[in-house]
Amino acid sequence: MDEASPLGVFIARFESALRDAFYEHADINQLSLQRGLPASVWTRIMDAVPLSVAIPKAYGGRGCIVKECLALLSAASYESLPLSLTFGINIALFLEPVAKYASESVKEPIFSRFLTDQCMGGLMITEPDYGSDALNMRTSHRQEDSGYHIKGVKHWQGLTGQADFWLVTARAQLPNGELARDIDFFITDHAVPEQRIEVKELYNNLGLYMIPYGLNNIDIRVPAQQRLTPHSTGIKMMLDILHRSRMQFPGMGMGFIRRMLDEAVTYCRQRMVGSGNLLALDSVQFQLSRIQSAYTICSAMCHRSTKISGIQHELATEGLEANTMKALVTDLMQESAQLCLQVSGARGYKISHIAGRGIVDSRPFQIFEGSNEMLYSQIAEIVTKKMRKEKETNLLAFLSTFELTGTATDAFRKQLDFSLSDRLPQRKLVDLGKIISRVIVSNYVLAIAEQGFRQDLVQSCIENIRMDIAHLVSNLDLDSRSRVIDDYAIDSNWVQFS
Incomplete structure (x- = not known):
């Protein structure tokens, strides 16, 4: 070793x-x-x-x-x-x-x-009928003489059929047949026949071809010592695990975004258009600055994560930062891949090209471990709850004194100086969550700048974030009440009007 x-x-x-x-x-x-x-x-x-x-x-x-x-x-x-x-x-x-x-x-x-x-090894939480609603999972366990009998169905676990060990989540079966509210974790060892999880189906997943996903049938027995011991409750243990995982997303995003940036800059430097290369075009400069901004934000997230996400920390209550890192970095990964493909032209539109497969491979990152829309909504709900507690309605006034945003708000005073409505619809909560997440990561960026990170990258990044926040704030002002019209096909066939 x-x-x-x-x-x-x-x-x-x-x-x-x-x-x-x-x-x-x-x-x-x-x-x-x-x-x-x-x-x-x-x-x-x-x-x-x-x-x-x-x-x-x-x-x-x-x-x-x-x-x-x-x-x-x-x-x-x-x-x-x-x-x-x-x-x-x-x-x-x-x-x-x-x-x-x-x-x-x-x-x-x-x-x-x-x-x-x-x-x-991997983790089994998600079930076919519940998705992100983990607290209502139906996989159950019942204590026996020497351990636990676990039964249920799980799916969309990365490394299905490949992992040697699993952490399986389940709820205790009560004497009345109901399931306990709390959640327990059990280690399974595929090398032991009675702990072997049956793969019912392997999914034909779009992208991430290297990783097998599928449907798993669980009917196993594990010894008592293979049950994890929570420090308080199983639910808090699950939140601690998931929040720590979300705080490691910047690690996966870091190399990916840097690769998109390197590939895009190299191609634009070599690709000649008329008398100059693509780098001479102002629109291309803007697109590349967006990827470079993502690189800076992700670097700052990694810097922050090293300080707060070690296993010695309890992260069950740190949903605000965990959700911010996961949602925003995965959005930046997808945007960076899209921009790299765009400047690469036709050659990028191949699954064998790093940008082409980057788009497909990074897309599910915005969905698994909590869809980004859900996470942005939770970010907004956490902050608005704190604002109500302090009887503050002005976003700038609150964020200026909030620990995670106080340093950065000066850069966005004009954009953030408005009062929030008492009842925001869910679509507006998503936009508000996106705004707040960008102010939080701006704090991260300024923190790493104090350690010597390049100032020109920091300045360009803050400018891009300011533009994003201005756009999102304008969305909050729009009174959009559009809804799906179920019977849209009636009187909407263009042919009958031509």
């Missing part, structure tokens, strides 16, 4: 393994067209023991240091977003929860197998 090697050496070794796997041993452009990865490619990547970053030093890992986890995710997403998501699932949704909540008796054998046998 190289747990003692400096981070830079470790990441360089990992990047070398990626180059060998994706460019020398195989062609990543061809791999992107097929489901899964060949075993030989996986072996080359996993020989670098990348998941050691999420294993405590006491068990031979590098120590569960957020900075290292984000650096690994960034290095992976520069070459392959699906690979980075694979590591993100393992780190945030399995290894870190095990490190924080599992009993000591099960940690050592699990971590040992991850370090030596190239194992993988």
Whole structure:
């Protein structure tokens, strides 16, 4: 093991393994067209023991240091977003929860197998009939003599049929047949027959071809020691896990956005139009500045995440920052891919092109672990609740004194100086959430600027954020009450009027 090697050496070794796997041993452009990865490619990547970053030093890992986890995710997403998501699932949704909540008796054998046998793990929460409504999941568990009997159905779990270990969520079955309100987590080991989860179907997912998703039937028995122990309630443990995961999204976004920026700038520098290259066009400069702004924001998010998202922190109540990071960075990932494809012209419209597959691969990031519309609404609800508590209606006045936004509000005084209505419709809450999230990340940007981050990048970023906020504020002013007309087909066929 190289747990003692400096981070830079470790990441360089990992990047070398990626180059060998994706460019020398195989062609990543061809791999992107097929489901899964060949075993030989996986072996080359996993020989670098990348998941050691999420294993405590006491068990031979590098120590569960957020900075290292984000650096690994960034290095992976520069070459392959699906690979980075694979590591993100393992780190945030399995290894870190095990490190924080599992009993000591099960940690050592699990971590040992991850370090030596190239194992993988994932998390099962989502069910076919409930989606984001996790609190009403129907998967249940019943205590038996030596452990628990768990039954249910889960789907859309990344690494379906591939993971060696799972964290499975379930609710206790009460004597009256009802299910308890709280949620419990159980570790399953595919190597043990009675803990093996049956894959009923593999989905033909759009994009992220490297990662298998599917429908899982659960009818297993696990020993009592494989139940995670919450520090308070199971629901708070679930929120702690999910919020920590959302705070690691900037790691996956970092390398991806940097790749979109590098590809777009390189192409525009080389592509000649008339007497100059594409960089001479003002509209292209604007498009590239948008990707560069995303790069700056994501850098600042990573900087912030390293300070607040380690497993030593309790994140159950930190939904505001967790939702801000997840929703905004994934929107920026999609926008960056769209802009990279746009400036790349026809060549970008191939699934084998980094921008083409980037659009498809980054799109589900805006949906899973909470759709962005839902997260933006929650951001707005958290802030408006605080405003009501303080009897404040002016957004600027509140954000100027709020811990997460106070530094940044001076840059947006003109845009933010308005009062909020008592009852905003949900569509307006989404816009308000987008505004608030951009002020919060501006605080992050100014914080990293104080540490020496490039001022020209910071200035350009703030200008782009100001433009976004102005646009979103104008949306709040519009009295839009448009609704779906169910019987729209009546009297709306253009042919009969021509």
